[in-house]
Amino acid sequence: MQTPFPLLRLTRCDRCAVRQGSWCGHLSNEVQGELANISHIRSLRIGQSIQAESETSQLLGSVVSGALRIQKTLDDGRRPLVGLLLPSDFFGRAFADYSAVSIEAASDDTVVCCFDRQQFEKLAQRFPEIEHKLMLNALDELDAARGWMVLLGSRTVTQRLAIFLMMLYRRKGSDPTNAGSLVQMPISAADMAGYLATTRETISRITQTMKRKGVVQFHGRQHFEVLNVQQLVRMAGQDEDIIGSLAMPDIQNRTVIMTGRV
Amino acid sequence: MQTPFPLLRLTRCDRCAVRQGSWCGHLSNEVQGELANISHIRSLRIGQSIQAESETSQLLGSVVSGALRIQKTLDDGRRPLVGLLLPSDFFGRAFADYSAVSIEAASDDTVVCCFDRQQFEKLAQRFPEIEHKLMLNALDELDAARGWMVLLGSRTVTQRLAIFLMMLYRRKGSDPTNAGSLVQMPISAADMAGYLATTRETISRITQTMKRKGVVQFHGRQHFEVLNVQQLVRMAGQDEDIIGSLAMPDIQNRTVIMTGRV
DNA sequence: CGCTCGGTTGAGACGGTTCAAGACGTGTGG
DNA sequence: CCACACGTCTTGAACCGTCTCAACCGAGCG
Numbered sequence: 001m002q003t004p005f006p007l008l009r010l011t012r013c014d015r016c017a018v019r020q021g022s023w024c025g026h027l028s029n030e031v032q033g034e035l036a037n038i039s040h041i042r043s044l045r046i047g048q049s050i051q052a053e054s055e056t057s058q059l060l061g062s063v064v065s066g067a068l069r070i071q072k073t074l075d076d077g078r079r080p081l082v083g084l085l086l087p088s089d090f091f092g093r094a095f096a097d098y099s100a101v102s103i104e105a106a107s108d109d110t111v112v113c114c115f116d117r118q119q120f121e122k123l124a125q126r127f128p129e130i131e132h133k134l135m136l137n138a139l140d141e142l143d144a145a146r147g148w149m150v151l152l153g154s155r156t157v158t159q160r161l162a163i164f165l166m167m168l169y170r171r172k173g174s175d176p177t178n179a180g181s182l183v184q185m186p187i188s189a190a191d192m193a194g195y196l197a198t199t200r201e202t203i204s205r206i207t208q209t210m211k212r213k214g215v216v217q218f219h220g221r222q223h224f225e226v227l228n229v230q231q232l233v234r235m236a237g238q239d240e241d242i243i244g245s246l247a248m249p250d251i252q253n254r255t256v257i258m259t260g261r262v
Numbered sequence: 263m264q265t266p267f268p269l270l271r272l273t274r275c276d277r278c279a280v281r282q283g284s285w286c287g288h289l290s291n292e293v294q295g296e297l298a299n300i301s302h303i304r305s306l307r308i309g310q311s312i313q314a315e316s317e318t319s320q321l322l323g324s325v326v327s328g329a330l331r332i333q334k335t336l337d338d339g340r341r342p343l344v345g346l347l348l349p350s351d352f353f354g355r356a357f358a359d360y361s362a363v364s365i366e367a368a369s370d371d372t373v374v375c376c377f378d379r380q381q382f383e384k385l386a387q388r389f390p391e392i393e394h395k396l397m398l399n400a401l402d403e404l405d406a407a408r409g410w411m412v413l414l415g416s417r418t419v420t421q422r423l424a425i426f427l428m429m430l431y432r433r434k435g436s437d438p439t440n441a442g443s444l445v446q447m448p449i450s451a452a453d454m455a456g457y458l459a460t461t462r463e464t465i466s467r468i469t470q471t472m473k474r475k476g477v478v479q480f481h482g483r484q485h486f487e488v489l490n491v492q493q494l495v496r497m498a499g500q501d502e503d504i505i506g507s508l509a510m511p512d513i514q515n516r517t518v519i520m521t522g523r524v
Numbered sequence: 525c526g527c528t529c530g531g532t533t534g535a536g537a538c539g540g541t542t543c544a545a546g547a548c549g550t551g552t553g554g
Numbered sequence: 555c556c557a558c559a560c561g562t563c564t565t566g567a568a569c570c571g572t573c574t575c576a577a578c579c580g581a582g583c584g
Contacts, residue, residue: 072412075499080415082408093401095394100405128390131397132357138400139355143362145407146344150334152414153342153459157540189563197415202540204564221562237337418571451531464572466532483530 013039016113021088022062023133031127038119042112044105050112051092051103059114060092066110067186070101071194081195083145084187086171090137094121106187107222152197155237160196161206162236165216169226182223189221210235274298278375283350284324285395293389300381304374306367312374313354313365321376322354328372329448332363333456343457345407348433348448352399356383368449369484414459417499422458423468424498427478431488444485451483472497 013036019025024035041064044050050059053073063085070083070091082101085091093099094117124130151160168183189207193200210216215232217225226232275298281287286297303326306312312321315335325347332345332353344363347353355361356379386392413422430445451469455462472478477494479487488494 070408072408074412074416078416080412082411095398096401101408128393131390131393135393135397135400136357138397138404139358142400142404142407145404145411146332146334146363149344149407149411149414150336150342152411154336154340199541200563201542201565204562205540208564420571461573462531463533463574466530467572470532 016064018062018064018088023090023137024062027129027133028127031123031129034123034127035115038115038123039113040115042114044110044112046105046108046110048110049102049104050114051099051101053100053102054098056097057093057099058117060094060117060120061090061112061114063087063089063091064111064113066108067106068103068110068112069106069187069191069195070103072101079194080197081191083141083148084195086186090134092117094124094134106191157196157198157202158206158209158235159237160198161192161203162210162232164192164196165224165226166232166236169229169232181225182219183226185222185224274301274303278326280324280326280350285350285352285399286324289391289395293385293391296385296389297377300377300385301375302377304376306372306374308367308370308372310372311364311366312376313361313363315362315364316360318359319355319361320379322356322379322382323352323374323376325349325351325353326373326375328370329368330365330372330374331368331449331453331457332365334363341456342459343453345403345410346449346453346457352396354379356386356396368453419458419460419464420468420471420497421499422460423454423465424472424494426454426458427486427488428494428498431491431494443487444481445488447484447486 013019013024013032016022024032027035039061042050044066050068051057065087067087068085068089068091069081070085071079071081073079079102084106085103091103091112092114124134151163155163165183168185187195189203190200193203196203207216207218210232211218213228213231215226215228215235217227219225275281275286275294278284286294289297301323304312306328312330313319327349329349330347330351330353331343332347333341333343335341346368347365353365353374354376386396413425417425427445430447449457451465452462455465458465469478469480472494473480475490475493477488477490477497479489481487
């Protein structure tokens with residue numbers, strides 16, 4: 001299992017675009033090597049599932065490009081989103097016999113770097129630093145979920161949408177490979193409705209209003225452009241700081257959006 | 263640090279009412295002993311804070327009796343609840359320099375068993391099983407937060423309130439020390455409004471309607487009685503299973519409500 | 525006694541859903 | 555190439571749940 005020079009061994013991780021911003025990027029070289037041994041890359045089409053609800057979780061890993069949606073199924077058939085995983089985010093649930101959520105690709109170009117759960121857990125038992133990172137990640141996600149909860153309970157749909165667009169805009173801003181004015185919209189309008197706890201109709205009405213006011217412009221379904229940042233911030237609800245701290249706390253710290261294949 | 267017979271040593275934990283249902287109850291005897299060494303019991307009055315928002319977290323621990331509310335502060339002054347901690351729940355955030363939430367007592371008889379964060383973290387580094395439990399706990403809380411998120415986004419206030427009452431009712435049902443028909447309501451109506459993302463007025467209207475329909479009866483502010491379970495379930499929205507699985511996934515597995523002091 | 529605090533009740537307004545119909549773009553088969 | 559169906563988005567109108575504002579009540583307390 002051990003190579004003669006484990007610290008010098010090159011792995012596919014060395015060329016991974018999201019490693020720096022990802023949970024695995026700051027592990028020791030030894031552990032990174034071990035993880036690389038059991039990891040594999042997988043491409044997903046929109047709607048393709050990697051985790052069914054109430055099923056035993058089999059795969060864990062990180063998003064490399066595209067987006068995953070985390071959703072729950074309601075008895076009336078609706079499937080509201082409870083989370084959105086973007087490049088460098090960790091997905092899956094270790095040490096659990098079932099998953100409370102389902103996870104599937106939200107866009108067509110989604111690429112994930114994943115591990116078999118059993119293999120991963122064995123590794124985690126050998127190296128406590130893995131569990132440590134997982135715990136920190138879970139706590140961050142918990143903060144994010146709580147932030148989003150507050151958002152759903154206290155803001156109007158217009159504010160929520162503005163906040164969501166601002167988050168995507170900021171994330172683009174910290175992406176050196178994407179200097180243009182276009183921001184990628186990783187999910188469909190229907191998914192946005194699910195994530196923002198509203199309907200397609202309302203999303204449509206509000207985006208139209210934003211267009212009319214010259215705040216944003218939409219180019220196709222996958223891209224939009226922020227024409228008036230200040231007004232977008234105002235629509236998000238006065239306090240500029242909220243956008244960064246709520247919902248996806250560290251999204252502005254993430255560095256890279258994948259541009260090629262790993 | 264080691265006693266001659268560590269496995270036989272009696273600690274205050276042996277008489278702890280919530281230990282069985284708590285995260286610490288299933289740790290090894292050795293670790294339980296070490297934890298007991300650094301733990302101390304603290305009583306809190308309503309509104310007393312154990313964690314300020316954006317401050318470094320200093321205390322971690324478990325709720326022994328009463329309840330803690332987890333809340334965030336909005337720029338307009340509102341303080342919506344994002345979580346409610348009941349006996350045997352773990353609170354606080356290890357390995358973090360700041361807390362995204364504030365935590366304070368929600369009722370007057372709240373008792374917590376707590377640790378100094380630094381001491382706790384030292385212990386956690388020595389015993390990986392502690393971190394393992396913390397991680398599982400964080401993941402459970404994440405599921406709970408997501409469940410609650412769905413609830414806020416997809417159910418009416420009446421349904422949310424009915425679900426909340428059902429949860430308290432079920433929790434009581436599994437409590438051998440509380441065989442009566444009265445269910446303890448650990449928080450004020452104002453806190454309920456915050457937790458259910460609504461207003462005091464609406465809570466009042468709905469509880470009055472429930473009274474009128476003979477579904478529940480309130481005895482004072484701290485107790486209520488479920489007169490018609492089936493109808494309460496119906497108000498919660500058809501599917502009986504939701505109540506258990508959403509929001510507080512394992513609340514029905516918790517065993518004990520504290521009756522005396524530790 | 526008057527104060528605050530928690531809860532109750534009513535009237536009105538508003539945001540967002542629901543239902544229904546139409547527009548647009550896209551792929552498919554004749 | 556057109557006709558057609560299909561999914562996605564758009565728009566309108568009616569409806570309804572909940573919030574807001576405001577007044578009121580009762581209990582506890584200085």
